[in-house]
Amino acid sequence: MPKLVRIVGLPGGAADPDRQEVRFTLLTGEGKEINCVAKTGVAEQLSSGVARMVAAVRDIRTKASKPNVEAGAAESVLEAMIQREPWADRVILRLVSTSGIPFNFALTVDEAKQIAERLRAESVKTDKPGTA
Numbered sequence: 001m002p003k004l005v006r007i008v009g010l011p012g013g014a015a016d017p018d019r020q021e022v023r024f025t026l027l028t029g030e031g032k033e034i035n036c037v038a039k040t041g042v043a044e045q046l047s048s049g050v051a052r053m054v055a056a057v058r059d060i061r062t063k064a065s066k067p068n069v070e071a072g073a074a075e076s077v078l079e080a081m082i083q084r085e086p087w088a089d090r091v092i093l094r095l096v097s098t099s100g101i102p103f104n105f106a107l108t109v110d111e112a113k114q115i116a117e118r119l120r121a122e123s124v125k126t127d128k129p130g131t132a
Contacts, residue, residue, distance in 0.1 A: 005034070012099045075101075084109075 006029035013024035022043045026034040038046065075097040083092050091112040093105040107115065 005029075010099075010101075013101050075099075075103075082112075 009027035079096040
């Protein structure tokens with residue numbers, strides 16, 4: 001049986017539009033880096049396939065009334081773009097991580113309002129962790 005490599009992070013990545021490729025580095029549990037390159041179609045297949053598997057795990061745990069105690073890794077944000085689409089009733093949210101990786105979201109106007117309210121509520125909290 002092949003040895004499994006535990007991936008613990010994605011420390012970097014870059015897009016090459018001319019070659020239609022993405023380059024990214026995976027970090028292993030042993031602290032080693034695995035440098036990868038993939039055509040954009042393959043990268044889309046990988047990312048959507050992994051996302052579907054993660055969604056399935058969450059769905060099964062939710063149905064079994066088991067909480068999702070493991071949070072995803074948090075990325076720091078270098079840049080944010082928020083724009084209402086003039087031809088559609090949605091808001092585009094684009095966050096770019098400090099490693100240059102973009103994350104794009106299409107939100108309904110109601111979803112955008114709910115997120116804005118929750119961000120406002122969380123940002124004014126003054127409680128420090130562990131002082132409840």
